[in-house]
Amino acid sequence: MPESLLTLLKLLLLALLYLFFARVLYAVWSEVARSTTGPAQGGGSGAAVAAAAPAESGRKWKRHRTPDRLVVVAPPEQSGRLYMLGAEQTVGRSPGCQVALDDTYASQVHARIFQGGEGWFVEDLGSTNGTFLNDQKVTSPAPLTLGDRLKIGGTELEVSG
Amino acid sequence: MTRSPSRSSPRSTELGLIVLTALITTAAYILAGFGTLASLPVDIGPFLVVILGLLVAAHLATRRLAPRSDRVLLPLAGLLNGIGYVFIARLDEGLAGLQATWTAVGVGAYIITLLVVRRTRGLERYRYTFMLAGVGLLLLPLVPVIGRNINGARIWVRVGPFSFQPGEPAKIALALFFASYLVEKRELLGKAARHLGPIALPRLRHLGPVLLAWGASLVVMMAERDLGSSLLFFTFFVVMLWVATERASYLAIGTLLFSAGAVVAWRAFDHVQVRVSMWLNPWQGIAQSVPQIAEATFAMAWGGIAGTGLGLGQPGRIPASETDFIFAAIGEELGLLGTTAILIAFILMVGSGLRIALRARNPFDKLLATGLTAIMGFQAFIIIGGVIRLVPLTGITLPFVSYGGSSLVANYVLLALLMRISDAVDEDDPAPDANEGRYPAAREFESPS
Numbered sequence A: 001m002p003e004s005l006l007t008l009l010k011l012l013l014l015a016l017l018y019l020f021f022a023r024v025l026y027a028v029w030s031e032v033a034r035s036t037t038g039p040a041q042g043g044g045s046g047a048a049v050a051a052a053a054p055a056e057s058g059r060k061w062k063r064h065r066t067p068d069r070l071v072v073v074a075p076p077e078q079s080g081r082l083y084m085l086g087a088e089q090t091v092g093r094s095p096g097c098q099v100a101l102d103d104t105y106a107s108q109v110h111a112r113i114f115q116g117g118e119g120w121f122v123e124d125l126g127s128t129n130g131t132f133l134n135d136q137k138v139t140s141p142a143p144l145t146l147g148d149r150l151k152i153g154g155t156e157l158e159v160s161g
Numbered sequence B: 001m002t003r004s005p006s007r008s009s010p011r012s013t014e015l016g017l018i019v020l021t022a023l024i025t026t027a028a029y030i031l032a033g034f035g036t037l038a039s040l041p042v043d044i045g046p047f048l049v050v051i052l053g054l055l056v057a058a059h060l061a062t063r064r065l066a067p068r069s070d071r072v073l074l075p076l077a078g079l080l081n082g083i084g085y086v087f088i089a090r091l092d093e094g095l096a097g098l099q100a101t102w103t104a105v106g107v108g109a110y111i112i113t114l115l116v117v118r119r120t121r122g123l124e125r126y127r128y129t130f131m132l133a134g135v136g137l138l139l140l141p142l143v144p145v146i147g148r149n150i151n152g153a154r155i156w157v158r159v160g161p162f163s164f165q166p167g168e169p170a171k172i173a174l175a176l177f178f179a180s181y182l183v184e185k186r187e188l189l190g191k192a193a194r195h196l197g198p199i200a201l202p203r204l205r206h207l208g209p210v211l212l213a214w215g216a217s218l219v220v221m222m223a224e225r226d227l228g229s230s231l232l233f234f235t236f237f238v239v240m241l242w243v244a245t246e247r248a249s250y251l252a253i254g255t256l257l258f259s260a261g262a263v264v265a266w267r268a269f270d271h272v273q274v275r276v277s278m279w280l281n282p283w284q285g286i287a288q289s290v291p292q293i294a295e296a297t298f299a300m301a302w303g304g305i306a307g308t309g310l311g312l313g314q315p316g317r318i319p320a321s322e323t324d325f326i327f328a329a330i331g332e333e334l335g336l337l338g339t340t341a342i343l344i345a346f347i348l349m350v351g352s353g354l355r356i357a358l359r360a361r362n363p364f365d366k367l368l369a370t371g372l373t374a375i376m377g378f379q380a381f382i383i384i385g386g387v388i389r390l391v392p393l394t395g396i397t398l399p400f401v402s403y404g405g406s407s408l409v410a411n412y413v414l415l416a417l418l419m420r421i422s423d424a425v426d427e428d429d430p431a432p433d434a435n436e437g438r439y440p441a442a443r444e445f446e447s448p449s
Helices: A003-037 A054-058 B010-037 B044-065 B073-091 B093-116 B127-142 B167-190 B204-224 B227-245 B249-268 B270-280 B282-287 B292-303 B326-359 B363-387 B405-425 B439-446
Strands: A069-074 A082-084 A088-092 A111-116 A119-124 A131-133 A142-144 A149-152 A155-160 B147-150 B153-159 B162-164 B194-196 B199-201
Touching: A003 B010, A003 B073, A003 B326, A119 A131, B010 B044, B010 B073, B044 B073, B044 B093, B073 B093, B073 B326, B073 B405, B093 B405, B127 B147, B127 B153, B127 B167, B127 B204, B153 B204, B167 B204, B167 B227, B167 B363, B167 B405, B204 B227, B227 B249, B227 B270, B227 B363, B249 B270, B270 B282, B270 B292, B282 B292, B292 B326, B326 B363, B326 B405, B363 B405
Parallel strands: none
Antiparallel strands: A069 A082, A069 A155, A088 A111, A111 A119, A119 A142, A131 A149, A149 A155, B147 B153, B153 B162, B194 B199
C-alpha cells in the first residue's frame, strides 16, 4: 500500500476522531441548553419543591443573593432536599404542611414562615420541641436572613438563595 | 417537574457515539495492521467481535440498569480504551491478548457494579469498611510472601498465577470513605476553631480519621516507592476536603504541606532525585541509563503534527511504551492531533464528571462524583505531565489507555459509580430512608454545636 494512501487514511482517522468529539460536545451542549432554558420552578407559588430540578440544584452554588428557599442540612439522609419559599407556608410533620418534614421530632404543624415587609419571618406555632433559629429559641416572629439555620425537631434547614 | 418532550433519550445518543467509537477503533486497528505488516490484520474478525461485543454489552447493561445516566462517559471511556488497545497490540502482540481479556473483565466489573450498587447512598453506611479495605489493600504489597517488587516499586501482589496492583481498587475505596466521612463532618470541618492569620484551621479531632487514612496511605506509598499514586492521593484528598467544606484555606494548607513534603522527599530519597534530574535534564538520562523521557521527547518530536502514521513509527524504542509512556507512543504515530484527541477525551470526561457532581442532589453523591472525577483527571494529568516534561515523571497508568489489568478494572468500576450517580440525578423523588426516627437521636451526639 502506497505511503501517500496511508497518510490520507491516517488523516481521515484523525478527522473521524474529531468528528466524534464534535458529536460528544453537541450531546453535552443540547443537554446543558435543555436544563438551563427549561421551564422555571414554581418559585413564588409556595409549593414545596421537595425534588429540585437538576438545574435548580446546579444553581444552588451561591449565585442568587436573596433568600428564596430552605435547604435541609441535617439529618444527612435528607440533606440537600430543598423547599422553595412562597408568601406563606407552614412547616411540620403533617403532610398538609407546605414544608412537610419527615421527622418524628417535629410537631404536626410546627411553625409558620411568612413574607412580611423586606423578607421572610419564622414563627413557632406552639410546637412541642420548639423552633430554633441559629440555636436561639423562637418565641416571637423572627426575621430570616441568608445562611440562617432553622432547627425544627431533628431537622436542620438553611435559609438559602 | 416538567420536561421538554422533544428530549432525545440519553441511551440512543450513547449508542450513536458507541458506534462511532467502534468505527474509529476498528479503522485504527486496520491502519496499524497495514502500517506494520502491509496487510489486513489476520485477527480482524475476532477483534471486531470482541470490541463490538464489549461495547454493546456495556451499553445494553447501562440501558437496563442505569437508563437515565450520563450519555457521553461510556463512549469516551470506550474510545480511550480502544485507542490504547490498538497501540498495545501494535507494540506487543502478547500483551494485546491480555489487554483484551482485561477489558472484558473491566466491562464485566462495570456491569456488576451497576448491578450491585443500586443507590450510591447505600455505600455510605460501609464507610469504615471502605477505609479498612482501602488501607488494607494499600498495605498488601508489603506483605512478605505475596508482595512483589517490580521496577523498584513494591506495588504488586502475586497470588498463584495472578498478579495485580491493589493500589488501584484502594483509590476507589478511599474515595468512598472520604466522601461519606466528609459529608457528615463538613459542617464541623468548615467551622474554624482557630485562626492563623487569614487561614482558618478546623479542630484536629474532627479531621482525625481522615488524616489517619491519608497519612497511612502516604507512608505506605513512600515505603512502596510509588510516587505517582502518592501524589494522586494527596491531590484528590485535598480537593475533596476543599469541595466538602468550601474553604479555600484547605487548598492553601494542602499546597504548603505538599511543597514541604516534596522538598523532604527530594532530599531524602534517591529515586526522587533521579526523577527530578530526569525532568530537569532528560538528555543526561541517556548516559545514565534512564533514557525514558529523552526517548519520549524524541518520539513526540518525530511525530510532529499528524504523526508518522499508525504502525509506521518506532515507539518500541521508548521504555514502558505500553504503560507509562503510551502517550508518547501515540504522539509519535498520531502526532499532536492524536495526543490532543486524548487530552480532549479526558477533559470531556472530567467535565462530565463535574457536571454530574454539580447536578447531584445528595451531598454524598456530589462529593463522591467530585472525588472520582478528581482521581481520573489528576491521574491523567500526572502521567501525561510526566511524559511531556511538565512535571517530574511519576509512573502511573494513563486511565483506560495504558496496558494494565488492575488499572483498567478499577477505572471501569469508577466509571460505573459515576454512571450510577448521574442516573440518580434525574430521579424525581429521593425516597426517605427506611430507618426513620433513628437519626435525630443519633444527630445529637454528632453535633456539639
